[in-house]
Amino acid sequence: LREALRRVPDMDRALSRLALDRDGPRDLAAIRAGLDQAGQIASVLTDAPPLLAKAAQALVGHAPLVTLLNQALVADAPLLTRDGGYIASGYDPDLDATRALRDEGRGVIARMQAEYVEATGIQSLKIKHNNVLGYFIETTTTHEDRMRAMPEVFIHRQTTAGQVRFTTLALSDLETRILNAGNHALEIEKRHYSRLKDQTLAHAAAIAQAARALAEIDLAAAFADLSAGENWCAPLVDDSRAFRVTAGRHPVVERALRGQGQPFVANDCALTDRETPALWLLTGPNMAGKSTFLRQNALIALLAQAGSHVPATSAHIGLVSQLFSRVGASDDLARGRSTFMVEMVETAAILNQADDRALVILDEIGRGTATYDGLSIAWATLEHL
Secondary structure, eight states: OHHHHHTOOOHHHHHHHHHTTOOOHHHHHHHHHHHHHHHHHHHHTTTOOHHHHHHHHTTSSOHHHHHHHHHHBOSSOOSOGGGOOOBOTTSOHHHHHHHHHHHHHHHHHHHHHHHHHHHHOOTTOEEEEETTTEEEEEEEGGGHHHHHTOTTTOEEEEEOSSEEEEEOHHHHHHHHHHHHHHHHHHHHHHHHHHHHHHHHHTTHHHHHHHHHHHHHHHHHHHHHHHHHHHTOBOOEEESSSOEEEEEEOOHHHHHHHHHTTOOOOOEEEEOOTTTSOSOOOOOOOTTSSHHHHHHHHHHHHHHHHTTOOBSSSEEEEEOOSEEEEEOSOOOBGGGTBOHHHHHHHHHHHHHHHOOTTEEEEESSTTTTSOHHHHHHHHHHHHHHO
């Protein structure tokens, strides 16, 4: 399942680009690939729990659109419609015939170049193309006299620092036929692309539902993979005022320490109202882990309410209405705010907005001013909370 999810492109982004007319063939290809993977993922979730089974229902029913896009689009679609080459061979016989004429013309150009090389004896003679002159015959200025010796065949077009360019009536006629075939093929492709886009947008609501379902399944699979690999536990989440975490860990710090071959020291936290104080004041030396402890408990509360397992041996989390964090120190010079001012504004916002079910973590309140003033601010904040 995880491997299949990794192959799902960003269908939401592709659908938005199609709706906003900022699209290209790759967006249709992304829709095709996403819906194709969605069908395969749905077949894996036949015995899934109710929530995942409900999400899987949005992944089926897209086979006709996937079949159409598979028939119409090449496997590796270009970025822009003007590039051409995105409608698959065999989808439209008229397009195939026009492409054959265009490609045959390129072969004729190569044969014409060989004839001119033989006629002039100039091995470096090339037939090239640019957007200004179209097709032209190019050789070095050292062979200019030999080319000008046949004015009835070679018509001078341009001379540059080291090159001289000619054309012929036959080359001009062939260029017209090739360009017409190329432009006609591109117009046919654009018409097909427009119809495919309209047919895809007609299913926009169903595609959006499938994309959301894939996101939900991806989230659940990621949570499950993380829980199994990191030995997380299923928390008890209810409407109580409980907050009990046994052997809690900070998931990011734990992973970093593991990479260094060091263990993470787990910590308990008990803030259950009426059983223990609903406020903890942490003190200790620098590098003791105070900030890590603050953040890990906020992360555990967030993960629990997101429906994830949590990095702990056990956890009982009452629903938290708000999560406030005043951690770190930074200024806001663009708005004329010092580090201390930013800290005070954020602390005031927390004290004014936090209700009795809010979880608040504050790290070194008052650090940005004098010791006595900082102590007074921290004391008053604690009393208010």
